[in-house]
Amino acid sequence: MWDALQLEFMRNAVAAGLLVSLVCGILGTLVVVNRIVFISGGIAHAAYGGIGLALYLGVSPTVGATLFSIAISMVMGIASIKSKERADTFIGVMWALGMASGIIFTELTPGYNVDLMSYLFGSILTVPISDLWYMLCLDFVVLLFVFFFYKELVAMSYDEEFCFVAGIPVRVFYFVLLGLISLSVVMIIRVVGLILVIALLTIPPFIAEKYTASLGKMMGLACLLSILFTLAGLWLSYQLNLASGATIIMVAGVGFFLSLAIDALAGKRRQATDR
Protein backbone atom coordinates (compact mmCIF):
# COMPACT_ATOMS: atom_id res chain seq x y z
CA MET A 1 0.00 0.00 0.00
CA TRP A 2 2.83 2.42 0.91
CA ASP A 3 4.49 2.13 -2.45
CA ALA A 4 1.11 2.75 -4.06
CA LEU A 5 0.77 5.96 -2.07
CA GLN A 6 4.02 7.20 -3.59
CA LEU A 7 2.00 7.65 -6.77
CA GLU A 8 0.26 11.00 -7.04
CA PHE A 9 -2.89 9.62 -8.66
CA MET A 10 -3.16 7.12 -5.83
CA ARG A 11 -2.89 9.85 -3.20
CA ASN A 12 -5.57 11.82 -5.04
CA ALA A 13 -7.76 8.75 -5.19
CA VAL A 14 -7.47 8.21 -1.44
CA ALA A 15 -8.25 11.89 -0.81
CA ALA A 16 -11.26 11.70 -3.12
CA GLY A 17 -12.45 8.57 -1.32
CA LEU A 18 -12.23 10.27 2.06
CA LEU A 19 -13.89 13.49 0.92
CA VAL A 20 -16.72 11.72 -0.86
CA SER A 21 -17.29 9.38 2.10
CA LEU A 22 -18.11 12.35 4.27
CA VAL A 23 -20.97 13.55 2.05
CA CYS A 24 -22.09 9.98 1.45
CA GLY A 25 -22.41 9.32 5.17
CA ILE A 26 -24.22 12.55 5.98
CA LEU A 27 -26.45 13.05 2.95
CA GLY A 28 -26.90 9.30 2.47
CA THR A 29 -28.38 9.13 5.96
CA LEU A 30 -30.87 11.86 5.06
CA VAL A 31 -31.64 10.12 1.76
CA VAL A 32 -32.38 6.85 3.52
CA VAL A 33 -34.52 8.19 6.36
CA ASN A 34 -36.45 10.56 4.09
CA ARG A 35 -37.01 7.71 1.62
CA ILE A 36 -35.75 9.68 -1.36
CA VAL A 37 -33.50 6.93 -2.71
CA PHE A 38 -35.39 6.79 -5.99
CA ILE A 39 -35.15 10.55 -6.57
CA SER A 40 -31.43 10.39 -5.81
CA GLY A 41 -31.02 7.60 -8.36
CA GLY A 42 -32.96 9.68 -10.85
CA ILE A 43 -30.73 12.69 -10.27
CA ALA A 44 -27.58 10.59 -10.68
CA HIS A 45 -28.66 9.11 -13.99
CA ALA A 46 -30.20 12.25 -15.39
CA ALA A 47 -26.92 14.03 -14.61
CA TYR A 48 -25.54 12.24 -17.63
CA GLY A 49 -27.64 14.58 -19.76
CA GLY A 50 -25.67 17.45 -18.28
CA ILE A 51 -22.36 15.75 -19.03
CA GLY A 52 -23.40 15.20 -22.65
CA LEU A 53 -24.65 18.77 -23.02
CA ALA A 54 -21.43 20.14 -21.54
CA LEU A 55 -19.31 18.11 -23.98
CA TYR A 56 -21.46 19.31 -26.87
CA LEU A 57 -21.10 22.94 -25.80
CA GLY A 58 -17.43 22.47 -25.04
CA VAL A 59 -17.61 23.41 -21.34
CA SER A 60 -16.42 21.44 -18.32
CA PRO A 61 -18.46 18.25 -17.79
CA THR A 62 -18.37 18.83 -14.03
CA VAL A 63 -20.00 22.24 -14.43
CA GLY A 64 -22.49 20.85 -16.92
CA ALA A 65 -23.43 17.93 -14.71
CA THR A 66 -23.74 20.19 -11.66
CA LEU A 67 -26.12 22.70 -13.24
CA PHE A 68 -28.11 20.06 -15.06
CA SER A 69 -28.58 17.82 -12.04
CA ILE A 70 -29.60 20.74 -9.81
CA ALA A 71 -32.21 21.77 -12.38
CA ILE A 72 -33.51 18.24 -12.73
CA SER A 73 -33.60 17.65 -8.98
CA MET A 74 -35.81 20.72 -8.57
CA VAL A 75 -38.18 19.47 -11.28
CA MET A 76 -38.30 16.05 -9.62
CA GLY A 77 -38.87 17.67 -6.25
CA ILE A 78 -41.82 19.66 -7.58
CA ALA A 79 -43.22 16.53 -9.21
CA SER A 80 -42.95 14.57 -5.97
CA ILE A 81 -44.97 17.26 -4.17
CA LYS A 82 -47.51 18.04 -6.89
CA SER A 83 -48.44 14.52 -7.84
CA LYS A 84 -47.72 12.26 -4.91
CA GLU A 85 -49.54 9.37 -6.62
CA ARG A 86 -47.47 9.20 -9.80
CA ALA A 87 -44.28 10.89 -8.71
CA ASP A 88 -42.23 7.70 -9.09
CA THR A 89 -43.37 7.29 -12.70
CA PHE A 90 -42.47 10.88 -13.46
CA ILE A 91 -39.05 10.52 -11.85
CA GLY A 92 -38.46 7.28 -13.77
CA VAL A 93 -39.22 9.08 -17.03
CA MET A 94 -36.87 11.98 -16.19
CA TRP A 95 -34.22 9.41 -15.24
CA ALA A 96 -34.39 7.80 -18.71
CA LEU A 97 -34.74 11.08 -20.63
CA GLY A 98 -31.68 12.50 -18.90
CA MET A 99 -29.55 9.54 -19.88
CA ALA A 100 -30.93 9.45 -23.42
CA SER A 101 -30.21 13.14 -23.98
CA GLY A 102 -26.69 12.62 -22.65
CA ILE A 103 -26.03 9.87 -25.17
CA ILE A 104 -27.44 11.91 -28.06
CA PHE A 105 -25.44 15.01 -27.12
CA THR A 106 -22.18 13.07 -26.94
CA GLU A 107 -22.96 11.54 -30.33
CA LEU A 108 -23.58 14.97 -31.83
CA THR A 109 -20.29 16.26 -30.42
CA PRO A 110 -17.76 16.46 -33.23
CA GLY A 111 -14.65 14.35 -32.66
CA TYR A 112 -16.30 12.48 -29.84
CA ASN A 113 -13.62 10.86 -27.78
CA VAL A 114 -14.69 10.92 -24.15
CA ASP A 115 -14.74 7.65 -22.33
CA LEU A 116 -18.41 6.99 -21.57
CA MET A 117 -17.45 4.16 -19.25
CA SER A 118 -15.63 6.50 -16.89
CA TYR A 119 -18.91 8.32 -16.18
CA LEU A 120 -20.93 5.16 -15.89
CA PHE A 121 -18.52 3.36 -13.56
CA GLY A 122 -16.33 6.12 -12.19
CA SER A 123 -12.64 6.82 -12.48
CA ILE A 124 -11.32 7.57 -9.03
CA LEU A 125 -7.75 7.03 -10.28
CA THR A 126 -7.98 10.01 -12.62
CA VAL A 127 -9.58 12.54 -10.27
CA PRO A 128 -8.07 15.93 -11.05
CA ILE A 129 -7.01 18.32 -8.27
CA SER A 130 -9.82 20.72 -9.23
CA ASP A 131 -12.39 18.06 -8.35
CA LEU A 132 -10.72 17.53 -4.98
CA TRP A 133 -11.25 21.21 -4.23
CA TYR A 134 -14.86 20.92 -5.35
CA MET A 135 -15.30 17.97 -2.95
CA LEU A 136 -13.67 19.84 -0.10
CA CYS A 137 -15.99 22.84 -0.56
CA LEU A 138 -19.00 20.57 -0.78
CA ASP A 139 -18.00 18.75 2.42
CA PHE A 140 -17.73 22.10 4.12
CA VAL A 141 -21.16 23.28 2.93
CA VAL A 142 -22.83 19.99 3.90
CA LEU A 143 -21.21 20.05 7.34
CA LEU A 144 -22.34 23.62 7.94
CA PHE A 145 -25.86 22.82 6.80
CA VAL A 146 -26.15 19.84 9.14
CA PHE A 147 -24.42 21.64 12.00
CA PHE A 148 -26.84 24.56 11.97
CA PHE A 149 -30.06 22.80 11.10
CA TYR A 150 -29.53 19.45 12.79
CA LYS A 151 -32.63 19.62 14.98
CA GLU A 152 -34.82 20.75 12.10
CA LEU A 153 -33.45 17.98 9.85
CA VAL A 154 -34.05 15.32 12.47
CA ALA A 155 -37.57 16.53 13.13
CA MET A 156 -38.43 16.92 9.46
CA SER A 157 -37.10 13.48 8.59
CA TYR A 158 -39.07 11.90 11.41
CA ASP A 159 -42.37 13.72 11.07
CA GLU A 160 -42.71 16.22 8.26
CA GLU A 161 -46.31 17.18 9.01
CA PHE A 162 -45.55 18.01 12.61
CA CYS A 163 -42.70 20.27 11.51
CA PHE A 164 -44.95 22.00 9.02
CA VAL A 165 -47.49 22.69 11.72
CA ALA A 166 -44.69 24.00 13.95
CA GLY A 167 -43.91 26.57 11.24
CA ILE A 168 -40.66 25.05 9.94
CA PRO A 169 -40.34 25.69 6.18
CA VAL A 170 -40.09 22.01 5.32
CA ARG A 171 -40.38 22.64 1.59
CA VAL A 172 -37.34 24.89 1.61
CA PHE A 173 -35.35 22.25 3.53
CA TYR A 174 -36.52 19.59 1.10
CA PHE A 175 -35.30 21.52 -1.92
CA VAL A 176 -32.02 22.50 -0.28
CA LEU A 177 -31.50 18.83 0.52
CA LEU A 178 -32.21 17.87 -3.10
CA GLY A 179 -29.79 20.55 -4.26
CA LEU A 180 -27.03 19.25 -2.00
CA ILE A 181 -27.74 15.71 -3.17
CA SER A 182 -27.32 16.84 -6.79
CA LEU A 183 -23.97 18.45 -5.98
CA SER A 184 -22.72 15.37 -4.20
CA VAL A 185 -24.03 13.02 -6.86
CA VAL A 186 -21.78 14.79 -9.35
CA MET A 187 -18.83 14.10 -7.05
CA ILE A 188 -19.78 10.52 -6.33
CA ILE A 189 -20.00 9.91 -10.08
CA ARG A 190 -16.27 10.69 -10.14
CA VAL A 191 -15.56 7.93 -7.64
CA VAL A 192 -17.92 5.08 -8.48
CA GLY A 193 -19.83 6.24 -11.55
CA LEU A 194 -23.45 7.22 -11.97
CA ILE A 195 -24.75 3.66 -12.10
CA LEU A 196 -23.25 2.88 -8.70
CA VAL A 197 -24.03 6.16 -6.89
CA ILE A 198 -27.04 4.75 -5.11
CA ALA A 199 -25.07 1.91 -3.56
CA LEU A 200 -22.51 4.21 -1.97
CA LEU A 201 -25.22 6.63 -0.85
CA THR A 202 -27.48 4.03 0.78
CA ILE A 203 -25.50 0.98 1.94
CA PRO A 204 -23.46 2.71 4.69
CA PRO A 205 -26.50 4.47 6.26
CA PHE A 206 -28.58 1.32 5.96
CA ILE A 207 -26.04 -0.60 8.04
CA ALA A 208 -25.40 2.30 10.42
CA GLU A 209 -29.09 2.80 11.21
CA LYS A 210 -29.29 -0.55 12.99
CA TYR A 211 -26.50 0.18 15.43
CA THR A 212 -27.14 3.81 16.32
CA ALA A 213 -29.54 5.68 18.59
CA SER A 214 -29.66 9.06 16.87
CA LEU A 215 -29.45 10.54 13.41
CA GLY A 216 -26.14 12.22 14.24
CA LYS A 217 -24.53 8.94 15.29
CA MET A 218 -26.01 7.28 12.23
CA MET A 219 -24.32 9.91 10.05
CA GLY A 220 -21.01 9.39 11.85
CA LEU A 221 -21.03 5.62 11.57
CA ALA A 222 -22.16 5.82 7.94
CA CYS A 223 -19.18 8.09 7.19
CA LEU A 224 -16.78 5.60 8.80
CA LEU A 225 -18.31 2.67 6.92
CA SER A 226 -18.16 4.62 3.69
CA ILE A 227 -14.47 5.35 4.27
CA LEU A 228 -13.86 1.68 5.05
CA PHE A 229 -15.62 0.49 1.88
CA THR A 230 -14.00 3.08 -0.36
CA LEU A 231 -10.45 2.56 0.86
CA ALA A 232 -10.75 -1.24 1.07
CA GLY A 233 -12.25 -1.28 -2.42
CA LEU A 234 -9.52 0.97 -3.74
CA TRP A 235 -6.80 -1.19 -2.21
CA LEU A 236 -8.36 -4.41 -3.55
CA SER A 237 -8.77 -2.97 -7.01
CA TYR A 238 -5.08 -1.96 -6.96
CA GLN A 239 -3.92 -5.38 -5.76
CA LEU A 240 -6.15 -7.39 -8.07
CA ASN A 241 -6.08 -4.94 -10.96
CA LEU A 242 -9.88 -4.58 -11.10
CA ALA A 243 -12.12 -1.60 -11.92
CA SER A 244 -12.00 0.63 -8.84
CA GLY A 245 -15.64 1.84 -8.81
CA ALA A 246 -17.08 -1.63 -9.18
CA THR A 247 -14.70 -3.06 -6.55
CA ILE A 248 -15.70 -0.37 -4.04
CA ILE A 249 -19.36 -1.23 -4.56
CA MET A 250 -18.65 -4.97 -4.28
CA VAL A 251 -16.96 -4.38 -0.93
CA ALA A 252 -19.96 -2.30 0.21
CA GLY A 253 -22.26 -5.07 -1.02
CA VAL A 254 -20.34 -7.64 1.01
CA GLY A 255 -20.73 -5.35 4.03
CA PHE A 256 -24.46 -5.08 3.34
CA PHE A 257 -25.00 -8.85 3.31
CA LEU A 258 -22.65 -9.40 6.23
CA SER A 259 -24.77 -7.03 8.33
CA LEU A 260 -27.94 -8.87 7.28
CA ALA A 261 -26.33 -12.19 8.21
CA ILE A 262 -25.24 -10.85 11.61
CA ASP A 263 -28.81 -9.62 12.22
CA ALA A 264 -30.23 -13.02 11.33
CA LEU A 265 -27.80 -14.78 13.67
CA ALA A 266 -28.45 -12.32 16.49
CA GLY A 267 -32.20 -12.80 15.99
CA LYS A 268 -31.81 -16.56 16.23
CA ARG A 269 -29.74 -16.31 19.39
CA ARG A 270 -32.32 -13.98 20.95
CA GLN A 271 -35.05 -16.47 20.12
CA ALA A 272 -33.01 -19.25 21.70
CA THR A 273 -32.48 -17.33 24.94
CA ASP A 274 -36.14 -16.33 25.04
CA ARG A 275 -37.07 -19.99 24.98
Place this chain on the structure above:
Amino acid sequence: MAQAVSHNPEPSASSPYAIEVEGVSFSYERTEVLKDVSFRLKQGEFLGIIGPNGGGKTTLVKLMLGLLRPDRGKIRILGEEPNTASRRVGYVPQSMDLSRAFPISVMDVALMGRLSRARMGKRYSRADEDKARQVLQKVGMWDHRHRLMGKLSGGQKQRVFIARALATDPEILFLDEPTASVDPEFQVNLYDILQELNKEVTIVVITHDIGVVSAYMKSIACVNKHFIFHEGSQITQEMIDMAYQCPVDLIAHGMPHRVLPIHKEE
Protein backbone atom coordinates in the same frame (compact mmCIF):
# COMPACT_ATOMS: atom_id res chain seq x y z
CA MET B 1 -40.68 30.75 33.60
CA ALA B 2 -43.46 31.82 31.30
CA GLN B 3 -46.04 29.42 32.55
CA ALA B 4 -48.41 28.15 29.87
CA VAL B 5 -49.07 31.53 28.30
CA SER B 6 -52.73 32.57 28.03
CA HIS B 7 -54.12 29.13 28.54
CA ASN B 8 -57.41 30.47 29.50
CA PRO B 9 -60.54 28.66 28.53
CA GLU B 10 -62.54 31.87 28.85
CA PRO B 11 -63.24 33.66 25.61
CA SER B 12 -60.20 35.85 24.94
CA ALA B 13 -60.47 39.36 23.61
CA SER B 14 -59.29 38.38 20.13
CA SER B 15 -61.81 35.62 19.49
CA PRO B 16 -64.28 33.80 21.69
CA TYR B 17 -64.06 30.85 19.37
CA ALA B 18 -61.28 28.31 19.19
CA ILE B 19 -62.42 27.19 15.77
CA GLU B 20 -64.64 28.81 13.15
CA VAL B 21 -65.37 26.89 9.98
CA GLU B 22 -67.61 28.44 7.35
CA GLY B 23 -68.92 26.70 4.24
CA VAL B 24 -65.76 24.61 3.74
CA SER B 25 -65.54 22.10 0.90
CA PHE B 26 -62.57 19.98 -0.05
CA SER B 27 -61.80 17.44 -2.79
CA TYR B 28 -58.90 15.09 -3.44
CA GLU B 29 -58.44 14.97 -7.20
CA ARG B 30 -62.10 14.84 -8.23
CA THR B 31 -63.57 13.08 -5.19
CA GLU B 32 -65.41 15.41 -2.87
CA VAL B 33 -64.43 14.60 0.71
CA LEU B 34 -66.07 17.45 2.60
CA LYS B 35 -69.09 19.44 1.50
CA ASP B 36 -70.22 22.75 2.92
CA VAL B 37 -68.98 22.18 6.46
CA SER B 38 -69.78 24.93 8.95
CA PHE B 39 -69.43 25.04 12.72
CA ARG B 40 -68.03 27.09 15.55
CA LEU B 41 -66.32 25.72 18.61
CA LYS B 42 -65.91 27.77 21.80
CA GLN B 43 -62.64 27.85 23.69
CA GLY B 44 -62.39 25.31 26.46
CA GLU B 45 -64.47 22.77 24.54
CA PHE B 46 -63.76 19.03 24.30
CA LEU B 47 -65.00 17.95 20.88
CA GLY B 48 -65.16 14.38 19.69
CA ILE B 49 -65.33 13.80 15.95
CA ILE B 50 -66.74 10.47 14.86
CA GLY B 51 -67.57 9.09 11.44
CA PRO B 52 -66.80 6.23 9.06
CA ASN B 53 -63.36 5.61 7.58
CA GLY B 54 -62.87 7.83 4.57
CA GLY B 55 -65.61 10.12 5.83
CA GLY B 56 -63.25 13.10 5.97
CA LYS B 57 -62.34 13.29 9.67
CA THR B 58 -58.60 13.44 9.17
CA THR B 59 -59.04 15.76 6.21
CA LEU B 60 -61.03 18.16 8.34
CA VAL B 61 -58.31 18.20 11.01
CA LYS B 62 -55.60 18.71 8.40
CA LEU B 63 -57.56 21.67 7.01
CA MET B 64 -57.76 23.18 10.49
CA LEU B 65 -53.99 22.70 10.92
CA GLY B 66 -53.27 24.39 7.59
CA LEU B 67 -51.77 21.18 6.16
CA LEU B 68 -54.44 21.34 3.47
CA ARG B 69 -56.27 24.31 1.95
CA PRO B 70 -60.03 24.29 1.44
CA ASP B 71 -61.41 24.54 -2.10
CA ARG B 72 -64.13 26.82 -0.83
CA GLY B 73 -64.99 28.39 2.48
CA LYS B 74 -63.14 29.95 5.35
CA ILE B 75 -61.38 28.60 8.44
CA ARG B 76 -60.31 30.62 11.46
CA ILE B 77 -58.35 29.10 14.32
CA LEU B 78 -58.21 31.31 17.41
CA GLY B 79 -59.24 34.13 15.13
CA GLU B 80 -56.26 33.61 12.79
CA GLU B 81 -55.48 31.88 9.49
CA PRO B 82 -54.75 28.17 10.11
CA ASN B 83 -51.15 28.62 8.93
CA THR B 84 -50.42 31.45 11.35
CA ALA B 85 -52.39 29.88 14.17
CA SER B 86 -50.57 26.57 13.84
CA ARG B 87 -47.85 27.65 16.28
CA ARG B 88 -50.55 27.95 18.97
CA VAL B 89 -51.89 24.49 18.20
CA GLY B 90 -50.71 21.00 19.17
CA TYR B 91 -51.15 17.99 16.92
CA VAL B 92 -51.01 14.27 17.68
CA PRO B 93 -51.00 12.39 14.37
CA GLN B 94 -51.86 8.74 13.81
CA SER B 95 -48.74 7.06 15.09
CA MET B 96 -48.57 4.12 12.73
CA ASP B 97 -47.48 6.44 9.93
CA LEU B 98 -44.00 6.92 11.34
CA SER B 99 -41.02 4.69 10.68
CA ARG B 100 -40.01 2.15 13.32
CA ALA B 101 -36.43 1.96 12.11
CA PHE B 102 -35.76 5.68 12.55
CA PRO B 103 -33.12 6.14 15.26
CA ILE B 104 -34.66 8.70 17.60
CA SER B 105 -35.09 8.72 21.38
CA VAL B 106 -38.19 9.54 23.39
CA MET B 107 -36.54 12.73 24.66
CA ASP B 108 -35.71 13.90 21.12
CA VAL B 109 -39.30 13.43 20.02
CA ALA B 110 -40.60 15.39 23.03
CA LEU B 111 -38.11 18.15 22.22
CA MET B 112 -39.57 18.43 18.72
CA GLY B 113 -42.49 20.17 20.38
CA ARG B 114 -40.16 23.11 21.04
CA LEU B 115 -39.39 23.68 17.35
CA SER B 116 -40.24 27.09 16.01
CA ARG B 117 -39.43 29.15 12.98
CA ALA B 118 -38.04 31.94 15.12
CA ARG B 119 -35.41 29.70 16.71
CA MET B 120 -34.38 27.81 13.60
CA GLY B 121 -30.67 27.06 13.36
CA LYS B 122 -30.20 27.19 17.13
CA ARG B 123 -29.78 24.35 19.59
CA TYR B 124 -32.53 23.39 22.01
CA SER B 125 -32.19 25.52 25.12
CA ARG B 126 -32.19 24.61 28.77
CA ALA B 127 -35.79 25.82 28.98
CA ASP B 128 -36.74 23.52 26.10
CA GLU B 129 -35.25 20.57 27.96
CA ASP B 130 -37.10 21.50 31.14
CA LYS B 131 -40.34 21.69 29.21
CA ALA B 132 -39.70 18.30 27.60
CA ARG B 133 -39.06 16.80 31.04
CA GLN B 134 -42.22 18.33 32.40
CA VAL B 135 -44.45 16.95 29.63
CA LEU B 136 -42.81 13.53 29.66
CA GLN B 137 -43.45 13.34 33.39
CA LYS B 138 -47.05 14.32 32.80
CA VAL B 139 -47.65 11.36 30.49
CA GLY B 140 -45.49 9.01 32.57
CA MET B 141 -42.70 8.54 30.02
CA TRP B 142 -39.81 10.40 31.70
CA ASP B 143 -38.21 7.16 32.90
CA HIS B 144 -38.16 5.95 29.30
CA ARG B 145 -36.58 9.12 27.91
CA HIS B 146 -33.44 7.41 26.58
CA ARG B 147 -35.28 4.59 24.85
CA LEU B 148 -35.69 4.44 21.10
CA MET B 149 -39.14 5.21 19.69
CA GLY B 150 -39.06 2.10 17.52
CA LYS B 151 -38.78 -0.10 20.62
CA LEU B 152 -41.89 1.25 22.36
CA SER B 153 -45.37 -0.25 22.47
CA GLY B 154 -48.23 1.50 20.71
CA GLY B 155 -49.51 3.01 23.95
CA GLN B 156 -46.10 4.28 25.02
CA LYS B 157 -45.53 5.86 21.63
CA GLN B 158 -48.88 7.56 21.80
CA ARG B 159 -47.97 9.05 25.18
CA VAL B 160 -44.77 10.44 23.73
CA PHE B 161 -46.67 12.04 20.85
CA ILE B 162 -49.07 13.59 23.32
CA ALA B 163 -46.11 14.89 25.33
CA ARG B 164 -44.63 16.37 22.17
CA ALA B 165 -47.91 18.13 21.37
CA LEU B 166 -48.09 19.45 24.94
CA ALA B 167 -44.53 20.76 24.73
CA THR B 168 -45.75 23.27 22.16
CA ASP B 169 -47.85 24.95 24.89
CA PRO B 170 -50.93 24.61 22.72
CA GLU B 171 -54.17 26.49 23.11
CA ILE B 172 -55.93 23.83 21.05
CA LEU B 173 -54.91 20.19 20.96
CA PHE B 174 -55.88 18.02 17.96
CA LEU B 175 -55.62 14.23 18.27
CA ASP B 176 -56.18 11.87 15.34
CA GLU B 177 -57.40 8.51 16.63
CA PRO B 178 -55.11 8.49 19.64
CA THR B 179 -56.32 5.09 20.80
CA ALA B 180 -56.13 3.29 17.45
CA SER B 181 -52.98 1.28 18.28
CA VAL B 182 -53.28 1.30 22.03
CA ASP B 183 -54.13 -1.32 24.64
CA PRO B 184 -57.63 -0.93 26.18
CA GLU B 185 -56.38 0.00 29.67
CA PHE B 186 -54.39 2.89 28.30
CA GLN B 187 -57.44 4.21 26.43
CA VAL B 188 -59.18 5.06 29.69
CA ASN B 189 -55.92 6.38 31.12
CA LEU B 190 -55.42 8.59 28.07
CA TYR B 191 -58.85 10.13 28.29
CA ASP B 192 -58.28 10.85 31.97
CA ILE B 193 -55.12 12.74 30.98
CA LEU B 194 -57.05 14.61 28.30
CA GLN B 195 -59.87 15.49 30.65
CA GLU B 196 -57.33 16.94 33.06
CA LEU B 197 -55.73 18.95 30.24
CA ASN B 198 -59.09 20.19 29.11
CA LYS B 199 -59.17 22.46 32.14
CA GLU B 200 -56.67 24.62 30.27
CA VAL B 201 -56.78 23.58 26.65
CA THR B 202 -59.44 23.17 23.98
CA ILE B 203 -59.35 19.60 22.72
CA VAL B 204 -60.50 18.11 19.42
CA VAL B 205 -60.19 14.36 19.08
CA ILE B 206 -61.02 12.02 16.22
CA THR B 207 -62.15 8.67 17.52
CA HIS B 208 -63.92 5.49 16.58
CA ASP B 209 -64.94 4.82 20.11
CA ILE B 210 -68.45 6.03 20.79
CA GLY B 211 -68.36 4.89 24.41
CA VAL B 212 -65.46 7.20 25.13
CA VAL B 213 -67.21 10.04 23.35
CA SER B 214 -70.24 10.05 25.57
CA ALA B 215 -68.22 9.54 28.75
CA TYR B 216 -65.63 12.28 28.38
CA MET B 217 -66.54 14.79 25.72
CA LYS B 218 -68.48 17.99 26.02
CA SER B 219 -69.69 18.02 22.45
CA ILE B 220 -69.66 15.76 19.49
CA ALA B 221 -69.65 15.97 15.74
CA CYS B 222 -70.04 13.42 13.03
CA VAL B 223 -68.30 13.73 9.68
CA ASN B 224 -69.27 11.84 6.58
CA LYS B 225 -68.71 14.36 3.80
CA HIS B 226 -71.33 16.44 5.60
CA PHE B 227 -70.92 17.59 9.15
CA ILE B 228 -73.33 17.36 12.03
CA PHE B 229 -72.40 19.19 15.19
CA HIS B 230 -74.05 18.74 18.51
CA GLU B 231 -73.27 20.73 21.61
CA GLY B 232 -73.60 18.31 24.48
CA SER B 233 -72.36 14.79 24.39
CA GLN B 234 -75.45 12.90 23.29
CA ILE B 235 -75.14 11.03 20.06
CA THR B 236 -78.22 11.69 17.97
CA GLN B 237 -79.95 9.16 15.79
CA GLU B 238 -78.99 11.34 12.85
CA MET B 239 -75.30 10.85 13.67
CA ILE B 240 -75.66 7.13 14.05
CA ASP B 241 -77.38 6.96 10.69
CA MET B 242 -74.63 8.98 9.07
CA ALA B 243 -71.71 7.25 10.71
CA TYR B 244 -72.82 3.72 10.10
CA GLN B 245 -69.64 2.32 11.59
CA CYS B 246 -70.07 3.89 14.98
CA PRO B 247 -72.74 1.57 16.36
CA VAL B 248 -70.58 -1.39 15.33
CA ASP B 249 -67.86 -0.04 17.58
CA LEU B 250 -70.34 0.38 20.36
CA ILE B 251 -71.29 -3.27 20.31
CA ALA B 252 -67.86 -4.63 19.50
CA HIS B 253 -65.86 -3.42 22.48
CA GLY B 254 -68.08 -1.21 24.55
CA MET B 255 -67.40 -1.80 28.21
CA PRO B 256 -70.33 -0.73 30.40
CA HIS B 257 -68.50 2.08 32.15
CA ARG B 258 -67.58 3.60 28.85
CA VAL B 259 -70.94 3.39 27.17
CA LEU B 260 -72.75 5.20 29.91
CA PRO B 261 -71.90 8.84 30.33
CA ILE B 262 -70.04 9.67 33.50
CA HIS B 263 -71.71 12.37 35.60
CA LYS B 264 -69.61 15.47 35.73
CA GLU B 265 -68.36 16.71 39.10
CA GLU B 266 -70.20 19.99 39.00
